[in-house]
Amino acid sequence: MDKYKSRDKPERVDSHESRRDFLKTSSILTAIAVAPATVAKAAEYNLGEKISTAFETTPVNLTVNGVKKQLSVEPRSTLLDVLREQLDLTGTKKGCDYGQCGACTVHVDGQRVLSCLSLAIMQEGKQVTTIEGIAKGDELHPMQKAFIKHDGFQCGYCTPGQIMSGIACINEGHANSKEDIKEFMSGNICRCGAYPNIVKAIQEVKNGGQQS
Amino acid sequence: MIQFQYERASTTKAAVSALANNANAKIIAGGTNLVDLMKRNVMAPTKLVDINALPLRNIKQQNGKVIIGALALNSQVADDKLILEKHPLLSKALNAGASAQIRNMATVGGNIMQRTRCSYFYDTALPCNKREPGSGCGALEGVNRMHGIFGTSEQCIAVHPSDMCVALVALDATVVVSGPKGERRIPFEDFHRLPGSQPEKDNTMQKDELIISVEIPDNAFSKNTHYFKVRDRASYAFALVSVAAALDMDGKTIKEARLAMGGVAHKPWRLKEAEKALAGRPANEETFRRAAEIAMQGAKAYKHNAFKLQLGSNVIVEALKNAAGIV
Ligand SMILES: Cc1cc2nc3c(=O)[nH]c(=O)nc-3n(C[C@H](O)[C@H](O)[C@H](O)COP(=O)(O)OP(=O)(O)OC[C@H]3O[C@@H](n4cnc5c(N)ncnc54)[C@H](O)[C@@H]3O)c2cc1C
Ligand code: SF4
Ligand code: FES
Ligand code: FES
Numbered sequence: 001m002d003k004y005k006s007r008d009k010p011e012r013v014d015s016h017e018s019r020r021d022f023l024k025t026s027s028i029l030t031a032i033a034v035a036p037a038t039v040a041k042a043a044e045y046n047l048g049e050k051i052s053t054a055f056e057t058t059p060v061n062l063t064v065n066g067v068k069k070q071l072s073v074e075p076r077s078t079l080l081d082v083l084r085e086q087l088d089l090t091g092t093k094k095g096c097d098y099g100q101c102g103a104c105t106v107h108v109d110g111q112r113v114l115s116c117l118s119l120a121i122m123q124e125g126k127q128v129t130t131i132e133g134i135a136k137g138d139e140l141h142p143m144q145k146a147f148i149k150h151d152g153f154q155c156g157y158c159t160p161g162q163i164m165s166g167i168a169c170i171n172e173g174h175a176n177s178k179e180d181i182k183e184f185m186s187g188n189i190c191r192c193g194a195y196p197n198i199v200k201a202i203q204e205v206k207n208g209g210q211q212s
Numbered sequence: 213m214i215q216f217q218y219e220r221a222s223t224t225k226a227a228v229s230a231l232a233n234n235a236n237a238k239i240i241a242g243g244t245n246l247v248d249l250m251k252r253n254v255m256a257p258t259k260l261v262d263i264n265a266l267p268l269r270n271i272k273q274q275n276g277k278v279i280i281g282a283l284a285l286n287s288q289v290a291d292d293k294l295i296l297e298k299h300p301l302l303s304k305a306l307n308a309g310a311s312a313q314i315r316n317m318a319t320v321g322g323n324i325m326q327r328t329r330c331s332y333f334y335d336t337a338l339p340c341n342k343r344e345p346g347s348g349c350g351a352l353e354g355v356n357r358m359h360g361i362f363g364t365s366e367q368c369i370a371v372h373p374s375d376m377c378v379a380l381v382a383l384d385a386t387v388v389v390s391g392p393k394g395e396r397r398i399p400f401e402d403f404h405r406l407p408g409s410q411p412e413k414d415n416t417m418q419k420d421e422l423i424i425s426v427e428i429p430d431n432a433f434s435k436n437t438h439y440f441k442v443r444d445r446a447s448y449a450f451a452l453v454s455v456a457a458a459l460d461m462d463g464k465t466i467k468e469a470r471l472a473m474g475g476v477a478h479k480p481w482r483l484k485e486a487e488k489a490l491a492g493r494p495a496n497e498e499t500f501r502r503a504a505e506i507a508m509q510g511a512k513a514y515k516h517n518a519f520k521l522q523l524g525s526n527v528i529v530e531a532l533k534n535a536a537g538i539v
């Protein structure tokens with residue numbers, strides 16, 4: 001419906017967004033897919049503005065664990081759901097789904113964030129690292145090794161989030177003492193109470209000077 | 213979460229007109245509050261205007277004030293050298309809020325605009341005048357342990373949940389907003405509202421305005437500051453009561469003081485009378501107790517939050533002692 005109507009003749013964009021502008025912009029987006037060269041200029045005038053309709057899936061480019069992915073997502077899809085359901089990266093866990101447990105922690109452009117409160121469509125062009133992306137081939141990441149050595153998990157459900165958060169905690173410079181680690185790891189909730197061993201694991205990696 | 217349209221704004225003007233043209237449009241910055249509320253159907257905007265491409269991330273010193281862009285992240289502000297040097301109180305308040313992951317997503321503008329954590333507001337099966345004007349208030353006769361003791365109304369007794377804002381009101385900050393008619397400056401104290409008969413309105417901003425920056429005028433309060441937050445667990449929880457205290461000391465005498473409380477009112481609660489009672493007095497327990505007494509005048513508790521009356525007073529004294537360095 002909308003898409004067909006949008007093939008109306010384009011007109012000038014003014015600063016007030018009207019339905020016409022909206023249709024026009026989405027026609028540009030549609031057109032990019034069809035004929036990149038001719039409309040690249042038009043897209044430039046739009047300064048990268050992007051508009052999606054409510055029901056249309058929209059293309060999003062992400063680099064996930066070093067691999068470029070071109071995805072098609074609904075505006076309401078969270079990064080967590082896209083990782084787990086579209087990319088089959090189920091290492092990142094869904095705990096509360098409301099920002100309260102840290103199980104879904106991933107790194108976006110090197111910073112730890114909660115993927116359950118991140119809309120996938122807002123991550124355009126970003127680098128996402130999940131628990132699947134930290135080992136080097138068969139060689140586990142030092143934090144993974146330390147978790148195993150110090151028995152830092154019991155049921156293991158919170159573990160991927162804890163590990164991603166632990167790595168970030170060191171990188172941010174907030175792992176200088178036990179108290180510091182506890183405070184800056186407090187966004188990761190473990191039902192089993194594996195905390196003492198998690199703290200030990202982080203301390204060991206920190207003291208080993210390994211930082212990423 | 214219901215479906216919505218998504219737009220990425222590339223200029224402030226475009227963001228403002230997107231808001232002006234759609235009564236159901238909402239700005240999205242970090243999304244840590246809005247996405248949560250949308251998932252729970254507490255808020256259901258039909259359009260999200262993503263402002264992350266706007267150049268509003270910088271923190272800078274200019275003309276006797278520190279200007280913080282609305283998109284500066286909570287973690288970025290907390291770790292910023294200029295903020296640590298000039299306004300450590302702000303840094304302390306930020307680090308007392310949420311978790312490292314959330315602070316990496318949460319923006320200054322979004323933090324100011326975050327909505328109450330009243331559990332009845334979050335539960336769409338229950339009445340709430342803030343969520344649904346005229347439906348009633350579940351908290352008034354319900355479990356109101358977390359609720360307000362200052363400036364409440366029969367319509368709503370919710371509190372503003374932000375830690376950052378408690379420091380900002382104490383530091384005499386100004387919120388700069390941009391709307392169809394251009395820019396406007398709102399003193400922080402006047403930004404958030406008391407509930408009155410319109411608890412659905414959290415603040416004095418217009419629907420088609422957006423926050424551009426926050427400004428903090430230079431002051432002499434950087435040496436003696438403390439943010440003390442009391443909550444149900446050691447960290448990662450909202451405040452039951454919090455206090456931001458800043459003192460300008462001359463030896464053992466207080467030249468001037470700044471004091472504000474969180475978790476007690478619909479807005480970050482500045483304590484001006486108590487500040488006056490501190491000015492010119494020696495920094496000691498007696499002075500602090502008297503200020504706390506003045507601060508708590510007019511507080512009114514509900515069934516489950518009477519403990520806040522004594523707690524509030526104690527937290528003020530502790531925060532002042534810490535700020536003065538006499539613990
Ligand atoms: C589990 C959890 C615990 C938390 N604990 C604390 C705590 O202890 N202390 C505390 O202070 N906070 C706490 N928070 C809240 C957190 O700080 C806020 O969610 C965050 O600051 C909001 O910022 P944001 O950029 O993510 O906002 P968003 O979610 O993007 O937006 C929030 C609101 O602000 C509006 N908005 C955003 N930017 C602008 C702008 N520039 N102009 C106009 N409107 C705008 C949006 O339209 C929306 O209505 C917690 C959050 C969670 C999920
Ligand atoms: S206190 Fe306010 S937010 Fe809470 S239920 Fe009552 S009206 Fe709603
Ligand atoms: S699943 Fe994201 S914080 Fe719990
Ligand atoms: S190991 Fe079970 S939740 Fe942490």
